[in-house]
Amino acid sequence: VILGEVDSLRETYDFVIVGGGTAGLVVANRLTEISKFNVLVLEAGPTDAGVLEIEVPFLCTHTTPQTPWDWNYTTIPQAALNGASLTYPRGHVLGGTSSVNCLVYTRGSQADFDRYAQVTGDSGWSWKSMLPYFKKSEKFTRPSDNHNTTGQFDPAVHGFSGFNSVSLPGASTAIDNRFNEAVGQLGGEFFEQLDYNSGTPLGFGWSQAVIDGPSGTRSSSSSGYLQKKILERPNLHVLVNAQVSRILHNSKAEAANPLFSSVEYRINGKGSLRTVTATKEIILSAGSINTPQILLNSGVGGKTALEKLDIVSQVDIEDVGQNLSDHPIITFAWLVNASTTYDDFNRNITLQNEEIQIWNKTRQGVFVNGIAQHIGFVRVPDNSSIFQSAPNPSSGPNSPHFEIFVSNFLLGNTPPTGQFLSISAIMLTPGVAARGSVTITSNDPFSTPVIDAGLMRDNGTDLPLMREAVRSILRLASAPTWANYIIGPASSTQPNLNSSDNEIDAFIKGNARSAYHVVGTSSMSKKGAKTGVVDPNLLLKHAAGVRIVDASVLPFVPAGHTQASTYALAERAADLIKADFAMSS
């Protein structure tokens, strides 16, 4: 193992993995189970070791934006959101975005995966085939406060011996009982769901998060898949602060399927370019923004656009960097009549430090919790007028259109005073036209990519579905149980249940942002299909020696946050790679 040293690197490895993020470290771990494979991981960011903001679950909102652990991207103006340019964080640290994300663990629905199977013509991507990989990656742990979890999740759909820890909230809050009462009082779309990670997520239940309960810490791909005993494997080298610029091939320029076998990179953001050779395969796991960027830098992408930048076209694939799909999110907040919210921990540094001491000593208390105590999934009825003029973007009849989650504080910028309740909605089913892109504007491989998030771009269903989500939030907040708790809206512009469609739409356009669930920029498609970037085995089309293993291969964003799917797809990818090189796991 090497962290930050170059001298002991070999010139060739069996596998070179580009990006030590969520998916990359899963593959690194699984391939080095085979002692005769040697693997190098090149990670652009620093190590995550000892970074408190990364380790402490409650501090997850402090890991981005504008930190050393973030690529600090910004999107181009988003026309459907009043032209706003959005901050667009991505993990730039060992563990990648799993080291900086908000910890929520949701898998999406059965139909999401069955749709992946259908569009790739490969039943290996179906829910039935992927559930074992969700379980393989997961280590469901007891919550930090050791409370009795009977009836709060379904053990039958979870794994207990994987590398990615998951748990239920580890500290109770004053809103827990009220939330459960609200669901009971309201009916309609509000009903109890034992476990939304079962494949049929509709309903409301306890939040599951990638938190290791006993130690009260974030579980990232680094803390899990790269834990000490794995890092000690002699066949695994990990180089941090190593930014990859391009993949290179040695075939003749006119070769039909060029064989890529080396990776070009630089250390510490400066100095000369170095190369390292992969004798078996290069695995691109640089995430939905940087994987397409590296491909485009390397001449893999739409030929005409690349030639305009004086980049020699190596493989002409129009879809590289296209079809970006992401989830919009909106947050509503209310001033509440309570002293028990978490707002003070976000704004009072003394209190924060005290709580860190408690966390350090006991691995319990407020700081073992993430951003959500409860999560629910809602489907708009099939006979809704929304679907009379535009196709229903849902993947199937048991899939949700939106998610709602509840936070015991103001999710966003904390005002200097006041105690708050937040309810957020994520619109999970962007319409067909809501697609963005990652492009490059220079042949300097280290220049910043141009990101269009494509948020809310579909004129048919995006706004009406988001409006439904807003009305659901407002219905939830109107339950009788909140009557003596909620004082009033945190902002005077926040719509209420009497607001018109136009008023709600204006609020959405002014306030919806990205949930950062970016996929699709290296989509998988059927073998031989003209569209798409990789085949169902995740091999780069019209080339040899390159596989893509990260969230960018998902052709549609699942109806859930994206890390669970990324872990599961990387687990399956590792098995595909082992099988291709005639090894069983």
Ligand SMILES: Cc1cc2nc3c(=O)[nH]c(=O)nc-3n(C[C@H](O)[C@H](O)[C@H](O)COP(=O)(O)OP(=O)(O)OC[C@H]3O[C@@H](n4cnc5c(N)ncnc54)[C@H](O)[C@@H]3O)c2cc1C
């Ligand atoms: C702020 C935020 C909050 C989120 N919250 C949640 C959540 O609560 N729940 C959830 O499920 N999902 C969440 N997500 C999304 C989820 O974390 C990601 O979809 C998932 O982690 C992506 O995994 P990946 O392997 O595709 O990429 P990443 O984990 O981003 O890995 C890519 C890695 O490659 C490295 N890299 C990139 N370019 C280069 C290069 N040129 N050379 C070398 N290395 C390179 C990066 O530094 C990074 O380590 C969130 C995302 C963000 C940004």
